[in-house]
Amino acid sequence: MNKLTYSVLTFGVAAMLGMTSCADSFLDVSSKTESNTDNFYKTENDAWRALLGCYDGWRNISTKPGIDFYIASTVMGDEAYGGTGVGDARNHQLIDRFDLNESPSDLNVYSQDWKIYYAGVYRCNELITREGQIEWRNEDKHRLYMGEVRALRALLYFDMVRLWGNIPLFLEPSSENREQTDPAEVYAHIFDDLRFAIDNIPADANMSESDNGRITRYAAEAILARAYLYYTGYYGKEPGFTPEGGETIGAVTKAEALAAVEDVISSGYFELVSDFKNLWPAASLVPKPGENGWDTEASTYAGDANKEVILAQKFVPVYEYGTTENPGPQYSNRWIVMMGMRSSLTKAPYHYGWGACTVVPSFLQRFENGDSRLTPSVIDIAGEGISSLPEFQGSYNDWREYTGYTVKKYTPLAYGNGNPGTNADGTAGFQEANIQQWTIMRYADVLLMAAELGSANAANYMHLVRSRAGLGDIAVNKDNIMAERARELAFEGIRYWDLLRQGIEVAADAICASAGTAFDGGRKVNVTYNRNKIIECKGLSQIPEDQITLSNGVLKQNTGWK
Template sequence: MRNIHKIILAFSVSSLTLGACTDSFLDTEPITDLTESNFYRTPDDAYKALVGCYDGLQIIWADGVSFPVASEILSDNAFGGTGASDGFGYQMLDEFDKNRSPADQDLFGANWDAYYRAVYRCNVLIGKIDQINWTGNEALRKTYEAEARYLRAFLYFDMVRLWGNIPLLTEPSSGNVPQASPEEVYKVIAQDLKFAADNLPATSYAAQQANTRGRVTKWAAQALIGRVYLYYTGYYGKPDLAGVVTQAQALAYLEDVVSKSGHGLVEDFASLWPASLAKYAGEDNKETVFAIKYTYTSDYNGNTDGNHWLVMLGMREQYSFPYGNGWGGATVNPELWQAYSANDTRRGASIISIAEEKIKFVNQSKQREYTGYYNKKYTPLVDETGKSIAVSFGATNFMIGQFQDYTAIRYADVLLMAAELGSPNAQAYFDQVRRRAYKDKFTSLAVSKSSLLQERYLEFAYEGIRYWDLLRQGVEVAASAIAETTTVLNGGATATKTISAAKITQTRGLQQIPYTQITLSNGVLKQNAGW
């Protein structure tokens, strides 16, 4: 674990990052001792505000339900899991059924607040960018604006996928704003990403300074354009991305990443993940196009820097070196394990198999929806004595001190998206990804839409991508793939688990808007169907 190095990008700037504590609709305005008359004057002021934007991104999943965890539970990769005596909020998500946990009317409440606070920070900086004196630093102006606009787009892309019709704020406001149409939101996302892609410097991965790892790059913006394009045009059945980006343009951006970014695939798939221990390629390796950075310095005194959601995915209250204990959320669907060929190295690198690894797991009585499989890509780690690696680094505890980054975009995704969008190099890109997975057992498979989607299923399991890949094929396709009746162990006892396709189609795959927000809006916000 010595090669896990943390670069603390989002340091605390108290006057810029403290959130308000009063209850009001879209409570997003930060408490600050600085005013418009004495701040936003210099590039240094802008940099501090930009750090506040990154900090806002870092904490969107510190409470509530994290987007990566929710995305897996909603998909066919995982069940809700958690403890045998816990509430049924994760089952409500997994089964798209509010009757599974009627009291959970604000499951995403903390996330809604955190997303809008983060958007607020971006909006403030973007709105003040012109009043700063950039003399002698003109290049920084576009760079800082591009980073802030990328972050805003990233935030809105999460939000519009989760909730569909959401309030759209492009300037600082805490008003009672009605929901915008998805097309309006996607237009802002597309414009922001296009600005970022066109204005960030074309610095290759090798040339990027180590102390800037984690910041938005041109390549991250270009890659995210591809992802947004595929989702929007697929889910909504549109010919282009909100009239801003065509298919040809989306592909051109991705091809630019391939040819100019310097990113590439690491040699061994397992080395992408910390559980590979000495083989770990490290954070910010050449395959990481964009990641949300975490550190082990979270505490209960206002520092929220850690990966607070990782503990949800650990084995229920039991460690087995190198895997640490956690809360047993998002237990792996056995169908995912079975989908891999025995020759596919990604299977053992992605999933902890209790039987295959001969783990003496004795806590079935404490685990809901036990399947015999847990997530390996994102899991707490311990040393051989059972001590949390995070605590060894100085973390407050193993719950809030986890520090594994969330890799939001990998280069493998760039290759597969480019292939899907019709690159003339589609077969070569497809083969690159599969050759790494199968090594000397590799045999070529003809690239096609169906083979690409199957490959994405195997390549990106437990990375928060699968659910959205299903939805962009159509709600009915997603419902058919996710729905099932199977058997799990609840507290050690056999139980039947049913996910209904009708529930998924009723909700259109969208999630519950927090009822607190609907109440605070005096009914201006409307709840999504099925919730």
């Protein structure tokens, strides 16, 4: 069994199919028969069920124990400190500082994430390599399903290669103990998978509200542009890999990346939500005073499947199916709880959590006066009267790297009576039943990428984004576009990668500039960074040491983490 993938065959067909039912969602499926690789992958229905298993494998990066890519992406940049509790392990500080000295025993901080990602890749490879043995009765479904699974594999690899840089590449369900692959080759297959998805997913496929969360052609196009901008920025060259004696694969041009996002824009399917706050539940849902539920007349949330969302990672409301037992957080947005206010500090619509991602005060200075995006993005603990609550002192005394600000875009919800805003009567556990989606790609991001890629309509695209925020027009240049992205996409797991693709020195300078004063349990501390350490690590994260050991040294640790 392949030690690099942590015996991912144990996540095989049975695990792919044993999924909880989800009403009004494309993930509404359950296993009716015992299946294995000998009697499976025969029919279109088998392919559909396997595809759902691949979606579940992608979702597992946010539901299974680990750090979570989106949390890490927020911590590593200049937006937020690691936070959490004063008695917790310092693994978030290790990630934030790019320094093992912050928590020397945390040699395997990403161990669970590594396993989960490769398990997801394994599921995708199973379906992709068994395509030929399936009896396809409908060619449109054939092309659609295979386009979706190839895009899912690309998404998984895009996260991994950004996070770790040097990873083994598997394009088949192999058990080989494999060396790390040249990142150029990994990206080449990411681009080929995305191009396959673009070519095979029909323009009108998966566009209904009930399909929210499925890959569309437009999602694949937007991710291709994001990957192009990151690769060309971080590696300083155009994508493409030529194996020895072979033909070049994965070559993508700037013109192709621009055409991809222009196609998203011209499709007519997407538009900006009129009010930025309506994108985020905590900024737009109004609790009923002293009761469960939301005031439907006063609430303005645009809904999960609004016109601005191009791709989102979906979660399952496990408590809606009559169960009387705690099913655990295996289908919920497990890590949004990390970003809640620390330790029983609740003020509707915000429920408490574990205090990660405390917002850096200096980052807020990036917002211009009158920018309507600031308040929906950040909880101002003093400004919103939360610091005057009786529970505040206990939370403050238990909070590491408290700054007075935390993330509003992603935070657990509470009703007006303090119950978790999870199910109708507030009885579902706030850890087990958080279902706010991670929004992976928004239309605003596409507009800004098109402007950056040199669209003839760049000035109008910038105008659309800024005018919604209540701001006037500015010159369209690289610096202004990146500054706009920082404000528009703050705390969405994008900023760090935007910094890194401008060069490791740019990223290191921005991170070091976020150093400042915070409070650990009420004690003043200075959060500092070592610029040389960040540069030495090249912005890459630690490869789990247990994986290196299990590979018998075939895997090599990233520079700066030894």
